[in-house]
Amino acid sequence: MRGKDEETGEFLSPSRSQQRRDALDVLALAGQLATLEPGRLARLPVPEHLLPHIAECKRITAHIAHKRQLAFLAKHMRREEDATLDAIRDALDANKTV
Numbered sequence: 001m002r003g004k005d006e007e008t009g010e011f012l013s014p015s016r017s018q019q020r021r022d023a024l025d026v027l028a029l030a031g032q033l034a035t036l037e038p039g040r041l042a043r044l045p046v047p048e049h050l051l052p053h054i055a056e057c058k059r060i061t062a063h064i065a066h067k068r069q070l071a072f073l074a075k076h077m078r079r080e081e082d083a084t085l086d087a088i089r090d091a092l093d094a095n096k097t098v
Contacts, residue, residue, distance in 0.1 A: 023078060029085065030074040032092060034058055040095060045087045050076060 003012045014022070033041065033050075034057040041054065053073045060066045077085065 023074070026077050026085065027071065027074040029089060029092075030057075030070055030077055033088070034070060034073065043095070044091045045084070047080065047084065050080075 004010065005012060033044075033046065033054050036044075041051075046054070050073070053069075053076055057066065057069045057073050060069050
């Protein structure tokens with residue numbers, strides 16, 4: 001349960017809808033990483049332990065299996081710090097403008 005702070009009346013954690021939106025954002029980021037060619041992927045600040053999951057996602061071509069592997073990659077990415085995910089997003093945005 002979410003709960004409220006007794007003194008301020010503010011909610012203690014994000015709403016379930018906000019958690020879902022955040023998870024969908026990470027899933028979209030995982031999809032972007034899975035479509036990058038290896039040279040561009042190497043220039044991004046992606047943690048080393050995520051690289052095998054990205055490679056496996058690229059290897060799988062069957063629709064449902066690819067979707068499942070992409071969700072698995074996003075699950076591992078959600079465990080990362082927000083700063084790490086923001087750095088990856090910033091690097092992707094910087095590469096798009098160049």
